[in-house]
Amino acid sequence: SYVLAQPPSVSVAPGQTARITCGGKNIGRKSVHWYQQKPGQAPVLVVYDDSDRPSGIPERFSGSNSGNTASLTISRVEAGDEADYYCHVWDSTSDHYVFGSGTKVTVL
Amino acid sequence: EVQLVESGGGLVKPGGSLRLSCAASGFSFSTYSMNWVRQAPGKGLEWVSSISSGSGYVYYADSVKGRFTISRDNAKNSLYLQMSSLRAEDTAVYYCARERITRADIDYWGQGTLVTVSS
16 A cells, blocks of 8 residues: 655744655655644645645645655744644555655744 | 534444544535544544545545445535444544545545544
8 A cells, every 4th residue: 555654753943944755656646735733623734736725824835746755845934833744645546545644843 | 614513423342333424514515525534542644434426436444444334415415434343443533524626635624523442
């Protein structure tokens, strides 16, 4: 089955840039989506189709996808960005959705 | 406003059954594919099952295939998950979730309902 690998944690100082990676075999051929989840809350879509943002999501959130790695970049990080982030794809080989293992972003 | 409200969670013994429901409002339910996604305590998100708008396509995670059944009633704007032969590892918050476009991202999530499997 298709596997998405994320680093367990990323730490970043306020105002700096956080980059979260999502590794998968030929993930560049798939559409990747990213969700933010704060404690006790449902996930929120922050990037879809590799690099598009839903309405209401700040421009500070951006995405890219190529080769075997997709990335979510959070620019000018704020304390409110502290959360778990998950990547997500549809695997057409297995007809399954797949989530990454999640990355906890800590704002120092 | 899109709303997804899950219900039916609770405590059940191993081997038991439970039926989750999701009441949808604020959008044309019958035109969207829907999903169940779960999250065990302190763990990550795990996709459970998907159903197409007209119920013609259903998909299951390997971990639940043969034990869980997804269904929907478009006349009642409702999504269901019938769970049987429950195991301790099925303990999780179960989210109802809407696909923005079939086999694409999930743009709306409910607040979840907790299922606890324990003797």
